[in-house]
Amino acid sequence: MLTPSSPPLPLNRKVCPPGACDCQLERLLDDERADRRILLLTKEEEKRLIARIEAIGSYVELMRVGQRLEEQLGVRLSIAPGPNEVRTVRGFAIELGPAPGLCRKTRQAIPAAIRRCLDNHPEIAFAILDAHDLLGQR
Structure with missing residues (x-):
């Protein structure tokens, strides 16, 4: 639970109700050495990210979004x-x-958006299979 001595959250970041999420936000805020980049993902930014993922049109673009998630x-x-x-x-x-700090809803929303993208672009799904050598073309 957040205490008065906890560092403040970014202005647009809301705290999950107690017991509703396992994001471990308290642990993130208590540890001074923790990577706090995840706090930049506000509700508005999450909506933009989901829309961006759903608009992906190629395997290369999907991998780039994954790389950007890790970088940013x-x-x-x-x-x-x-x-x-x-x-x-x-x-x-x-x-x-x-x-730590990644909300349960976000951990569900991003894979759901990727699945919707794959539904709309089956060629990306085939590229994923090919990248894991399941189509035997290598």
Whole structure:
């Protein structure tokens, strides 16, 4: 829980209700050495990010967005075929690496936006499969 002695949050960053999220925001704010770039992701910026992800048109662009997530927010994006068969985009394992301060809703919204992008652009899904050598073209 945030205390009066806790460092202030950015103006647009809201605190999750107690027990509703596992973002560990308190731990992030208490540790002076912690990477606080994730605090730059406000609700408005998250909406822009989701819209940007849904508008992606190529595999290269998707990988670039993943790289930018890591550079700017310190969040690692992983997209790989799931452990079972990949028949639809639901078969992909899309995960965000652990990052204190990353809200549970955001950890769900970004993979959902990527799945919507893959639904709209199946060629990106095939490129992901090809990148993991599942189509046997290498």
